[in-house]
Each structure stands twice: as structure tokens, then as C-alpha cells.
Amino acid sequence: MSPSAGQNSLITLLTLFILGGILTDVTLKLGGDIPALPRLTTQARPNVDRTFDKRIETLFELQSSNDFLESKPDQSPFFTHHFKTPPKPPPPKKAQTKKFKITFQGFYTTSSEDQKAFIMVDDQFKSVRVGEKVVADLLLLSLERGKIEIGPEKGATKSIGFRQTTTIEIPE
Numbered sequence: 001m002s003p004s005a006g007q008n009s010l011i012t013l014l015t016l017f018i019l020g021g022i023l024t025d026v027t028l029k030l031g032g033d034i035p036a037l038p039r040l041t042t043q044a045r046p047n048v049d050r051t052f053d054k055r056i057e058t059l060f061e062l063q064s065s066n067d068f069l070e071s072k073p074d075q076s077p078f079f080t081h082h083f084k085t086p087p088k089p090p091p092p093k094k095a096q097t098k099k100f101k102i103t104f105q106g107f108y109t110t111s112s113e114d115q116k117a118f119i120m121v122d123d124q125f126k127s128v129r130v131g132e133k134v135v136a137d138l139l140l141l142s143l144e145r146g147k148i149e150i151g152p153e154k155g156a157t158k159s160i161g162f163r164q165t166t167t168i169e170i171p172e
Contacts, residue, residue, distance in 0.1 A: 016165040096172040136170050
């Protein structure tokens with residue numbers, strides 16, 4: 001290291017030290033305070049909704065000790081009152097049925113040799129051919145001079161005599 005290099009570094013260090021002192025002195029003696037801010041004042045909220053406040057308060061209320069259930073000594077430590085038995089299922093619905101009052105009034109033969117029966121269904125007159133629908137799923141299955149047979153295509157049939165009234169129940 002040459003003597004001139006050592007002197008240069010010493011001068012540089014001394015210069016930096018002086019500048020740092022001046023800078024510190026300037027910043028500390030600049031003066032000034034925090035700007036004056038208006039004071040905050042507290043006041044009641046306008047149009048306060050008291051019911052809302054009460055709802056908030058109830059969220060944070062502690063439950064009283066009477067609300068808790070005590071366990072009995074003979075119960076398992078894993079016993080809980082949390083789960084409740086499910087409600088009983090509703091009773092099964094009864095099958096909905098429709099009742100029809102059917103009366104055989106007679107029959108006639110058309111010019112094309114078709115036979116039609118006169119049938120009263122719930123005080124409503126109908127003229128029905130063999131194989132046609134009388135009401136809902138009931139068909140006129142056979143037609144004879146003194147009686148008719150009514151029923152579904154497959155299943156039990158009901159025989160009705162001349163001028164006899166029969167009540168038939170059909171599931172909906």
C-alpha cells in the first residue's frame with residue numbers, strides 16, 4: 001500500500017464522517033411535528049336498529065349451566081343427547097279408488113249387425129259396442145239378451161243383469 005493511497009482513503013473516510021454528521025444534524029434540527037388532525041368524536045349512530053343489535057348479542061351469549069344435560073353414572077362415557085330418534089314414518093296411503101254405479105238398460109242391433117248396449121254410468125247414458133270402453137279401464141266384454149259382462153281386458157269380470165244396478169270400484 002503506498003502512502004498516497006492511505007492518505008486518500010483517510011481523507012475519503014473523514015469526508016464521509018463529516019457529511020454524515022452534517023446530515024444527521026440537519027435532519028434532527030429541521031423541526032416540525034405531525035400535522036394537526038381533527039379530533040375524532042364519538043356519537044350515537046343515527047337510525048339504530050335495536051332488533052338487529054339484540055340478534056347480534058344473542059349470537060354471543062353464553063348458555064347457562066342449566067341448559068346442559070348431566071350424564072348418569074351408569075351411562076357410557078360415549079353417551080350423547082345430540083342425536084334424536086327419527087320421527088315415525090307417516091302411515092301408508094290408502095289406495096285411491098273410484099266408484100261407478102252401472103246399470104244395464106238393454107241393447108239393440110244396428111243395420112250393420114253391430115250390437116250396442118244401453119248403459120247408465122253414474123246417471124249418464126251411454127251406448128257402447130262390445131270391446132269399447134265403458135268407463136276408465138272397464139270394457140264391455142260380452143253382450144247377451146239378459147246380461148252384460150264388464151271388466152278389464154285381463155282380470156276379473158263383473159256380470160250385470162237386465163235393469164240391475166251394480167257399483168264397481170276401480171283403482172285410480
